[in-house]
Each structure stands twice: as structure tokens, then as C-alpha cells.
Amino acid sequence: MTATEPFAPAGQTAPIVEIEDLQVGFPQLDGTVQAVRGVSFSLAAGESLGIVGESGSGKSVSCMAVMRLLRTPPARITARRLALDGVDVMAAGRRQMAELRGSVAAMIFQDPMTAFDPVFSIGTQIVETIQAHRATTTRAARAEALALLERVEIRNAAAILDSYPHQLSGGMLQRAMIAMALSCRPRVLFADEPTTALDVTVQAQILQLIKDLQDDFGMGLVMVTHDLGVVAETVDRVVVMYGGRVMEEASVHDIFERPAHPYTRALLVSIPGQEGGRRRLTEIPGASPDPSNPPTGCPFHPRCRQADARCRTDMPAMTPLGEGRRAACWRL
């Protein structure tokens, strides 16, 4: 962490995550699957950002790209700027990248059941994370691991420390995963659909836990989800993605109260269970675009009620709407 400080201008909070014009493609035998097509967003220290989109919208891939967790090849990544805590991750070597991961930026994943190495105990795996970044004795690291497990509200933490992943439930494992991710005090936590694989009853607890920990640790949070409900509860600002592009970015309040982009509006309408669940389930007609053969112009135009000739041929640029709102649509 200290090694990267000279990059941050003194006296102001430099962005922890900077993504500018990110493109990620996966070459196939018959052409390239362009998963991310010019995505830009940034995250200031301590800020929380939600990235919302359907599966295939490029939201996870964008985060994996800035963590350099995509294998290249096959993935092809280009960006005007891709940085974590001021460090250009496109230029960083393997070693430097390994130092950044876990200590500057940590990540938790969708399926906690497959996220741990099955042959080592939970404690061992947390201890090795701590020791990968700091020179401490195993005894001290174990004590830290125990405290972390207690902090993520795991009862009987001492026993869990010596448990193996197959002995724990999904909710328990996700808590342990969060403890492990926080073990080196990261400045930003990427949470990639952290509750999707969990029971509904556990989901709310885990979200609340993440929110609390974010405040406690003063870290940034990037919450990747397809669920607007999750975003409403956990973040300050939202990026809406579709077809590998950012459609709209605004505060969580504005996203729900005055959505600018037709896609955002369509998403909001399709949230089930509003108003006592009496309303019919509304869906967005059509299917999300095929990433190997995307539509020309705005990727949403085939499903957009307001689309006209221009939407079919030209991609609208991101237009600032004031107060940090911006959207990419011809019909603003």
C-alpha cells in the first residue's frame, strides 16, 4: 500500500479505482466476443458504487479486468486508463499485481461453496492471505483470523477456524470469504454478486454485513449485481450497464426517482413485488444482445420503445446531466 502512495496527489482523495474506455474481448474461432465495449467509471476512497446489469452485460468482466484476474490470452484488454490506487495495472508486473490484490483491492465472488480450496482449513486459508501481504508469525495471523471471523458475526469462530469448506453452509462460507477478503484491510472491495447463490433469508444479513464493514473499515465498495434491490440497500452511486456499455450513471436516489435512460426505466418497472406484489410482473421484451454479434448503434435499441433511426446506426455518447448524472441516449 505504501509503495503506491507517491502516485496520489497530496491533499485530495485520489480515485481508488479508475477505469477509462475499457475494452475486453475474447477471440473465438468465429470472431471476437466483445464483452466490454468502452466502459468508464471511477471510485473515490470510501465511496460505494453499484454496477447493475443483466448477465452478459460485462459488469463482472470489467471488475475482473481491473483486478487483472482475466487470463490474457484468451482475454484481450485495452483501456485508456486502468488503475487501482493510482497504479496502472496494465503496466504492473505479476509481482506488483499480486501485491495489489488483497491489500489494495479485494474481491468476493458469487458462489462461496467453490471459492475455498477444499483441502485446507478456513483458518489456514485466511492465515496464508495475511502472510502473503505482511510478515507476521502464524500465531499472530491466526489470532487476527479469529478476530476477523468474529467480526463477520460467525458464532463459534474458533471451531470454524479449523473447519474445512465442505463442513460449512453457503452463508457461513460467504462470511468467511468476506473475513478473508478484509484480512489485509483493502481500500476497495469488489463484491461480485455476493448474495446470488445464497438463501433469501441469508442474503439480507450478508448485505447488511458488507454495508457495516464498509463503514467500519472506511473502504470503497463496488457491488456487482443484477438486482436493483441489492443496490438500493448498499450503495451511494449506480452504474447501469447493458451490452458491454455504460447506459447510465447516477446517485442511487436519482436512479430510482428520476431514471434518465429508457433501459434503467425498463429495469425499474420489471422489479417484481412492488406495491404489495399486486402489480403484474413486467418484463423487458426481447433478449439481451449476443456479444459476438452485437446490434449496431445503441445496444438497447432492439428492445427500446423510444428507438428511432439514429439509435439503430449511431451509439450515443455519454451526456452529463448535472449533479454527477450522466447517460448515453439520443432521447434524453
Added chain:
Amino acid sequence: MIGYVLQRVLSVLTTFFVVSIIIFLMMHSIPGGPFDGGDMPVPDAVREKLNAQYGLDQPLYVQYARYMWGVVRLDFGVPFQSPGETVLELLGRAWVPSLVLGGLGMLVGVPLGMLLGMAAALRRNSWIDYLASAVATLGLTVPVFVTSMLLILVFSVWLGWLPSSGWGEPQRWILPIIAYATIPMATYARYMRSAMLDTLNKPFVTVLRAKGLSERRILFQHVLRNSAIPLVTVFLPMFIGTATGSIFVEAMFRVPGLGNYFVSSIRTRDYPLEMALILMITVMFCIAYLISDILYAWLNPRIRHGGRRK
């Protein structure tokens, strides 16, 4: 765990008795007897006397009971083809070359195969991957007597570097060791490659990267260990199979090992030696599988601790 081990030991004993009965019956169902002569015919009276002396005139179940009573006291009798020593003495003598050559073959083949498989998995679709595939396929499909002949042809006949056969000075060991090493090497190269590729694609490897472990630690601490678990079970049975002597390798290189006696004891109806050889192999395979299973359980917490959730 202790209950599991006891249960397995019991099943080994059962296997032992079932195998002994089957082998005993099969052995005696082959027409002819040890004193039928062949090149040197024996008078009927002499043969009957010999049969009586060795108890071969008794009903089969009596012979079996007598034999097993001996086995319990570790008395395996005297080999008909070499009456000057006991069966155990003969085995002890003949096993040395088999154990040395087969064991060294494993010692060379297994690490080489693992390295090849690892390199193939880490550099997928590179020349080394194709080399590993070629070695694995050839090693498993070309019969060992063909490999042996090619080795003799190249290194003894054409190049004249190494003696073609025999037992004694270590340079005579080299070719049979290479011949023995091919199958373990091929097997391990294949298994290692697929096990590593399987592990490398597991989501937990991404998590290990995401938490900032070095590639080296991910590989040696996590990927190798996960990949090696299935390979452990293969090792001991393969070792037994190799270190008890291959009939073909020992014949090709004229090694005075156990493999030779398999053939000769069946051909000459050398009942005590035949029984002892097969029972010995049975016991060793049983023990090998037993140890492998226990080792597997020890390496794999999902079995070691059962499925209990806390």
C-alpha cells in the same frame, strides 16, 4: 477412522481366502501333475510314490486344508523345481532383481511423468503438451516387449553403449529400468495433465489469485496438492505391479527375477511356488489398496472428516 481401517483389514482377509480357494481349484484343474515327466518320463510306481510323498494323492479339500494350515504357520512348502530350498527362500532370492529394477523404474518414471504432465498442463497446446501426449500415448499402447526390443536394438546393437541383458553390474540395469519406467511415466503424464487442468479451472484458483498469492504458491501449495490426490491412489498398486517383475521385461533382458518363476511354476505344475507367488501378489495388492485408501482419506478432508456440517 479406526472402524474404517478394521473394516478394510477384514475385507483384505476375506479377499485372501477367496483368492486362495479359487487359485487352488484352478491350479489343480489344469490336467497333468508335477511328476508327469515330459522329457524324462518317470515310471508309474515312482510317480505314485512321489505324489504320495507330497500328499498329492489326497482329496483336494484335504490338500487345501493342509496347505492353508502351513500358510498360517508361514510354511509355504518346498518348490518342486528347486527342492534344495524352501519357497520363501526362493522368493527372497528371486525378488531382489525384480524389486531393484521395477522399483528404480517407478522411481524414474513417476517423477518424469508428473513433470511432463505438469508442464503440459501449464503450457497447454505448446510443443511440450504435444510431446507429453505423444509420450503418454506411445507409452501406454506400445507393448513393453516391443519397447524392450527397440532399446536393445538401439543401445546395444547399433550404438553398442550398453549390455543387452543379464544381471549384475549396474550398467546392465539401465535398459530394463527404462523399459519399466515407460508405463508409470505415461500413466502419470496423462493423469497429471488432466488433474492439473481440472484444478486450474476451479473457481478457488481465481480466489487465490484475487487474494494476492504468488503464482508459485498457488501452483505448489494449492494446485499441485489438489491434483496429486487422485494420483496417490494409483501409485502403490502400480508399484506392486512393477516391482513384482514383468514376465516380458525379465524375459527380454534375461533378468533372473520373479517374473520367470510365474511362467515356469505354471508350466511345471509347481503347486507350492505357484500358490505362494499368487497369494503374495494378492496380499501385496490388498495392502497397497488399503494404504492408498487410508492415504487418500488423510489427504482429502472431505473423507477424513466426513460430511459433518458445523
